[in-house]
Amino acid sequence: MKQNRVVIVTGGGRGIPAAVVKRFSAEGARVAVVDLLLERAQDCVQQVNASGKGQAKAFQCDVRSWDSVQRMVNDVRAAYGPADVLVNAAGSYFQYKLPHETTEEEWDSVVDSNMKGVFLCCKAVLPDMMANGGGRIINFASNAARSVATALGIEYTAAKTGVLGITRHLAKEYAKYNILVNTLAPGPTDVDRVKETTSDEFYAAIPKTIPLGRYAQADEIAAVVEFLASDGASFITGATIDANGGIIMV
Ligand SMILES: NC(=O)c1ccc[n+]([C@@H]2O[C@H](COP(=O)([O-])OP(=O)(O)OC[C@H]3O[C@@H](n4cnc5c(N)ncnc54)[C@H](O)[C@@H]3O)[C@@H](O)[C@H]2O)c1
Incomplete structure (x- = not known):
């Protein structure tokens, strides 16, 4: 595997995604930490710097906007060089509502950040990967894409299901350029966003629905991303990899 790869997260x-940044920076990659909220990206970079393992830089970007994505990819190229690995993990969400109560604005925001953003970020890095002899792209879906979302709304189910199609389409079109594209579909993971979008009661009930009987830790999901970007995954493309504690078995 190439040393000091350039990784966009x-x-x-x-x-x-912050756990993904830490995994890649610890292996010596140069990691672009991309977030809508620059302070969050900077906070993650500070943690990497404090750990003394690897390199990371913060970049502000709204993945829903082509202008913003293009600017970000140009800035990353200027700072580190062209991307070897792209991890599309950004996404927004709203509290669960029934479909007939979901607004057009909620639909657009969630579909654009979780699905259109994946397309735009891929579109922006693919020419560099084609010119450089290959690359790896890992797109985040969810167990919601394998069945339906229970904690988030219809817009989330739709967006994450769309990610599976984007991945397959790209995997087929760009295999000849040695660009491998896969989807990772995590199950419930114990991070701030889950606490923010669920009631205390629901938060406590979720592990009972998972055969392994607990939430994933963020680093357990990051380990799968690291694998999909490694030499060991050199014959995997167009796949959906479930890391969900057995909550959905397909
Ligand atoms: N946490 C879970 O249980 C779980 C389960 C399945 C899938 N996922 C997926 O994993 C990914 C990470 O989720 P999480 O829960 O760890 O973190 P999260 O959703 O809290 O954080 C993701 C980051 O994305 C950023 N973001 C949101 N909209 C953005 C935009 N338009 N442009 C750029 N950045 C934006 C946020 O600021 C945030 O820092 C998401 O794609 C999520 O759908 C999470």
Whole structure:
């Protein structure tokens, strides 16, 4: 595997994506920590610097906007060089509502950040990866894409299901360029966003629905991302990898 790879992690400011940043920076990669909220990205970079393991830089970007994504990818290229690995983990969400109560604005925001953003970030890095002999792209879906979301709304189920299609389409089109594209579908993971979007009662009830009987830790999901970007995953493309404690078995 190439040393000091350039890795872009969208949503890198906190939660699972921040754990992904820490994994890659610890292996010597140069990691672009991309977030809508610059302070979150900077906070994650500070943690990397404090750990003394690896390199990371913060970049502000709204993955829903092509202008913003293009600017971010240009800034990362200027700072570190072209991306070898893209991890599309950014996404927003709202508290659960029934579909007929969901507003158009909620639909657009969640679909654009979780699905359109994946397309835009891939679109922006693919030319560099084609020119450089290959790359790895890991797109975040969710167990919601394998069935339906229970804690989040219809817009989240739709967006994450769309990610599976984007991944397969890209995997087929860009295999000839040695660009491997996969989806990771995590199950419930114990991060701030889960506490923010669920009642205390629901938060406590979720582990009872998981065969392994507990939430994932963010680093357990980050380990799968690291694997998908490694030499060991060199024949995997277009796949959906479930890391969900057995909550959905397909
Ligand atoms: N936590 C879980 O249980 C769980 C389960 C399945 C899938 N996922 C997926 O994993 C990924 C990470 O989720 P999480 O819960 O760890 O963290 P999170 O959702 O709290 O954080 C992700 C980061 O994305 C950023 N973000 C939101 N909208 C953005 C935008 N438009 N542009 C750029 N950045 C934006 C946020 O500021 C945040 O720092 C998401 O794609 C999520 O859907 C999470």
